[in-house]
Amino acid sequence: MKVSAKAEYACLAVLALAQHGQESTPLRIREISELHGIPERYLVQILLQLKGAGLVSSTRGASGGYRLARSSESISVSEVLSAIDGPDLAPRDIPRANRRATQILGRLWERVREAERTVLDQTTIAALVAQTSPHEWTI
Numbered sequence: 001m002k003v004s005a006k007a008e009y010a011c012l013a014v015l016a017l018a019q020h021g022q023e024s025t026p027l028r029i030r031e032i033s034e035l036h037g038i039p040e041r042y043l044v045q046i047l048l049q050l051k052g053a054g055l056v057s058s059t060r061g062a063s064g065g066y067r068l069a070r071s072s073e074s075i076s077v078s079e080v081l082s083a084i085d086g087p088d089l090a091p092r093d094i095p096r097a098n099r100r101a102t103q104i105l106g107r108l109w110e111r112v113r114e115a116e117r118t119v120l121d122q123t124t125i126a127a128l129v130a131q132t133s134p135h136e137w138t139i
Helices: 005-020 029-036 040-052 077-085 100-122 125-132
Strands: 056-059 065-068
Touching: 005 029, 005 040, 005 065, 005 077, 005 125, 029 040, 029 065, 040 056, 040 077, 077 100, 077 125
Parallel strands: none
Antiparallel strands: 056 065
16 A cells, blocks of 8 residues: 555644644644644645545634544544545456456455555544553553
């Protein structure tokens, strides 16, 4: 699986917004940029794409910034990746004249792609945020 740098930055930005919380004041581009080392000009483009996909919303003004448009529980990683890189590409066609081994490999690659899609569809931003938060253990 190949994930573009832009898509990875988008995931980091969405994670930052989720960690900040929907009820908090909007998070500024500069804060996200500094937190994850994403160039501000690039981050502006990414956030505009995420906004266009309905994943983030923006507030203008002195206290403006970005926040998630929906709860982090309802946003999957696949939605973020699709917002940036477009929909998942269709599998390549396997010519009918090819040998049986080629067809077997083609079916294997499709099973791998399906497994990737399942993981990305089922992994929510909230689940990733939960993994980044320190656990408090009581014994």
